[in-house]
Amino acid sequence: MANPTAAMLVIGDEILSGRTRDANMHFLAGALTKHGINLREVRIVSDDRSSIVSAVKSLSQSYDHLFTSGGIGPTHDDITADCIAEAFGQSIDIREDAYALLAAHYERTNKEFNAARQRMARIPEHATLIDNPVSVAPGFTVQNTHVMAGVPSVFQAMVEAVLPQLSAGAPLHSKSLRIERGEGDIAGPLGKFAARFPELSIGSYPFQENGLYGANIVLRGENSDMLSEGFAELERLFADS
């Protein structure tokens, strides 16, 4: 049986403007690979209603799971929850369960539970809440779509809350071999090798370091015996490199 597939949607202008480098994508990719879920596509869009709604519709229909990050805070540019509700044709309003969590938190920390903070209790009607052990304001799941915060510490905690609830696939094993020869020398034998091991995914990642050309060849597969066999063969093939 093939492993479940997933996509990620990153919402916000930070990465698109070059202001920050992504952290959440890298974390999610690693966590999904460990859990046996195959991350197949990532999209990054800005805080624009129609862009978000159409990406959510397209990705939630094309893959088994969709994970989103960003846009669920209290400020004017946080429009993700409303966009998710629109994409799934659900109504959205302040929901009692989320409101109660937040009200208790702000009472405990002696901060004003003002209108902006109350916006974080806006949750689509049929969503399930995702626990936020870092800063309380919850994420949520609608059908196959898991909506999480953009702040890395919160995003990571939410991923760890969601993943154990999802069916795991066969974990994907991988082994990599560094070859200090240009890809042009490697490509011929590697292509023949790939044709002999169709069950393995075989990637060639070229590098250039101080004028030295080479490539890391990465083998991936669900069957660890097959992977070991393939890797031994790969080592023999490039023993002179």
Next chain:
Amino acid sequence: MANPTAAMLVIGDEILSGRTRDANMHFLAGALTKHGINLREVRIVSDDRSSIVSAVKSLSQSYDHLFTSGGIGPTHDDITADCIAEAFGQSIDIREDAYALLAAHYERTNKEFNAARQRMARIPEHATLIDNPVSVAPGFTVQNTHVMAGVPSVFQAMVEAVLPQLSAGAPLHSKSLRIERGEGDIAGPLGKFAARFPELSIGSYPFQENGLYGANIVLRGENSDMLSEGFAELERLFADS
């Protein structure tokens, strides 16, 4: 006149598997912002023919420019050039101009110009070549789509070759203010501020550092006087923070 828009398509399994963190996206985002081109969307897809073709069609039609990275090397998983040809309905074969560049390079460096390396001369029929001062194998432009290598040093050199040929927009200026208060306290006044300065794009990027909650407020705009006026107002608004 609004600035030109752009999208980026990253092709390959490296980022999706969690193996590496992106570098090219961050470089391109910064370079486009400086050039006054508005990066609006990024997609990352794996080395899968139908995924690449449909992303190229969709993004090249939706934005003024599309920049791609990855998948133009000599190995079996490098299928970008063929996918671009398919997306634009052009034929593709080894092209004389690219072949001549590569043949001269391998003769000079005394390396075999084998079948794998000759694949790098496969260029869609109506494409214009993009210079590669690092490792010779060219990128290419088809209509509004600029196809570049994934190795960061080569990608950057190709971006620097392409950008001067594209109409520049008004450079986007930005200023940011760090506020050490939770977004929930900032959100109300910030929303009113945003409504008063509709010409500015105003983002709130929350952070959490050692238990301290805060946000970086980033103002962006084409008109630098307007930006300065808005920023002074923003500083007054949060002078107590």
